[in-house]
Amino acid sequence: MMNENPFEYRLLASGESFIDREQEMKDLLECAKSGQNVTIYSPRRYGKSSLIMEFFHRLSGDMPTVYIDFNRVNSVSELADRVVSGTAGSVFSSFEKGISMVKDTLLSLRPTFAPNESGGVSVSLDLVKTERDLEKALRFPQIVAEKRDIKIVLAMDEFQRINTLNGDRLERLLRSVIQEQDRVTYIFSGSQVNMLREIFECGDRPFFQSTKVMKLGKLPVKPFEDYIMNSFEKTGFEVDEGTVREILELTEGHPMRTKELCFELWNQMRAGERTVSVKDLLDVLITNDLYLEDTWNHINSVLQRRTLEALANHEKPHSHTTIEKYGLKSNSHVQRTMKSLERDGILYEGDIVDPFLRLWIKRRTD
């Protein structure tokens, strides 16, 4: 049996390895058809990028799609290049057509062209220096969509990083340009939930309430269980329902962490080790996960650490007993501490995001 491990958790999930999100797919499709812009929030590693990419796969053929990862955008000019390249590459089947469209509409920005890996065209705009230049580039998707009588979906992932580019002005410009684009649906997404919330939910920010909000939760239990059972089975291994349930309990159904534990279990089974218990396996995993220790070491405040210890033990941090027991000082201290932990992505809606971190912290206090 030289099968590949079906629980690869480090790559985006797609095709056969993509689990559920049926409702989200429907909602996204509705939005793409109606031109309703969307913001997708979730804690880290819940599957935002996978959802967007899989949605794009399923759309392909029906609507051109453009994916921009703001982690890879380091300047306003790069953003302009990517919007234009992405659109040209996705809409035009041939290199020449893409080039001629870019030349027609953006000649004043002195575009230069190069073929990209996927046979499309990569555009570099020479003159994106002023706001007007940028505006022209950002309008490109709508212009193309009008000319070709089509709709386009354009995703901006890790969108909160817009703050590092050109702050307020870019935000305002983007908002006003996007507002006019009835043929382009924008999907904004990111894992720094608080920063995204600030962009989209603060009354004085340009994007205030301009998009539909999609809160991505964990994967639903039943499809996740089925996927795990089937994946073991298909690759020639058997696990019982009890084990699958135990896995999901230990990982609290966290999309990536659950797959990670299954990944290791599968490797053990393939190595012919029959006696591993899921708990022991998880213990080894957590011990060897340097990220957990690193995360903990970066938490400097004693109050933050104690609050996390309380949460790791499933204690209610606001209760009087917990405040006493863990030395959390006062309710308002707890509130402030939790807020900063949320901002750092360690907590989400008042609880620890990463189940492995929870277990790691819990183990320290036992």
Ligand SMILES: Nc1ncnc2c1ncn2[C@@H]1O[C@H](COP(=O)(O)OP(=O)(O)OP(=O)(O)O)[C@@H](O)[C@H]1O
């Ligand atoms: N629907 C899904 N089906 C199968 N696996 C998934 C699904 N969603 C997430 N995963 C698993 O979780 C991992 C993290 O997913 P992804 O990178 O899409 O999350 P994200 O929310 O974009 O994370 P980040 O906040 O770090 O950008 C994936 O590599 C994949 O293994």
Ligand SMILES: [Mg+2]
């Ligand atoms: Mg992502």
